[in-house]
Amino acid sequence: MRAVSLTRGQLEVADLPTPRPGAGQLLVEVRRCGICGSDLHCRLHADQLADTLELCGYPRYLRSEQSVVLGHEIFGEVVDQGPWSTTSIKPGTPVVSVPLVRRGRQVDGVGLSAHAPGGYAEYVVVQEALTLPVPNGLPADVAALTEPMAVAWHAVNRGEVSRKDVAVVLGCGPVGLAVVSVLKARGVGTVTAVDYSAGRRSLARKCGADVVIDPAVESPWEGALDGHGFMNTMPDEYNAGIDAIEGLTRLPVPWWTAWRALEAVGATRPHRPVVFECVGVPGMIDGILAAAPLHSRVVVVGVCMGPDSFRPALAVNKELDLRFVVGYTPLEFRNTLHALADGTLNASHLVTGRVGLAGVAAAFTTLADPGVHAKILVDPSIEADGIQVR
Structure with missing residues (x-):
């Protein structure tokens, strides 16, 4: 099969053996696979990420010297079943899957380990128990967003955001735009989106943001948050x-x-916004702690790749609530899929381009410019090496 292999930061199309599903696994023909920010980080910071994951008890994250097929935001069609599968998901079924596979008791992240090749390929192996049929004839481009939208779904859950809350989303890349979309799907009344890029601010509007701010011109902490009863000092x-x-x-x-x-009766509970940090660069957390109103709940969704520091005394004296998030539960993944399928969650604005396997390297370069694209999907059926703008 044809696949895109990453080795020492270089992405190349290669002919690889078609993987075979093991016990309790399915072989899926890939129709779409999203390019995730994590994939972009892997190209440049694989060893840093691997060192971090090893401290978390997982020593099999990809390393720069390994050849790895990336891609974990997968939509495709089942073509084969491994031994001892339940046969409940028949060949020909369109599916999405939580990107984990298990052999014995060893679990690996699909597309994030040399032991679990991912979806930048014509075929990929997924775990049957973590795979869901796609309902309602959901279009391929939208179905492929299930995984990244589930990340946002989980982040909003961790933020414990109510309809009456004010939410501030810092950073309108794919993750931030997904968070905006989920917040509005949940009926949150006031969502403020903040980004330097005019293109991404425009996408935030399409995703439902009520207030959109260019931080080069206006502070997200002044004006937009006035009148909500927040305490600033x-x-x-x-x-x-x-x-x-x-x-x-x-x-x-x-x-x-x-x-x-x-x-x-809750009348003494302090008013506070819920802030979603979706940028992931050094200094963001400390900047939020310094500027956000007292009692703010801060949900860190962006992944900062390097060391960072912040002043705990800021969080202590302002009684800020700082939460970090990753991934989602299987139920959140399913809920996200069905919200996309029944139209209560609209994510179609996130997809801005498609690319074939031959164009993945160029797509990585393009995605380094935040003003051009949000989410680019890999479609192995595309033969050209350019990006199809959606």
Whole structure:
């Protein structure tokens, strides 16, 4: 089969043996595979990522000297079943899959390990238990977005965002745009999207962002967040506390009794925005801690590849909630697929181009410019080496 192999930062089309599905696995003919930011990072920072994953207990992440077929955002058609499969997903079924495969008790990330070749190829092996039929005739371009949209679905879940919350999305690359789309699909009333790129700000509008900000011109923390009752300084909070006690002392019960009653119904809970950091460069976290309102919940979705530092005293004194996220649960993956299929989640704006296997290297170069494309999909049936703009 034809596939794109990464070795020492170089992407080349190669003829490789077609993989064979093992026990409980399926062979899938790839129809689409998204190019993920993680893939771009792997090309340049594979060894750093491998060192990090080894500390997390996984020593089989790809290394720069290995030849690896990338690609984990996969949509395709089942063509064969391995031994001891349940046969519940028949050949010819269009599917998406959580990109993990297991042999014995060893689990590997599809497209992120030399032990699990990925979807920049004509065929890929997936785990049957983690594979889902695509419902409602969902178009291939949209079905291929299931995996990255599930990442956003999980991030929003981790942010515990309610419809009444104000959400701020910093960075409108594919991950940030996916987060914007999920927030609006969940009915969040006010979503502010922030990016330096005019093209990505335009895509954020199409994804449903209510406020779009160029941080070179306007601070995302001023103006857009006014009128929501957020506290920006410690004296603001101290004054509010004193004002509250002075008001409660006028009641015919002790102020602490009244306070407990208000606390029981959530009236004393501080107003705060939920901030999604979707950039992943050094300094972003510290900048958010310094500028965000008191009590903000910060969800870190972007992956910073190098060492970073921030001032814990900022988070302590402002009582900020800092959360890091990765991946999704199998149920979140399924929920995302069905939300795409029933139209409650609209992600079609994210796809800006398609490319064949021969054009993957050029697509990686193009994606280094944030103003040109958001999500480029690999379609192995395309013979040309250029990018088809969608």
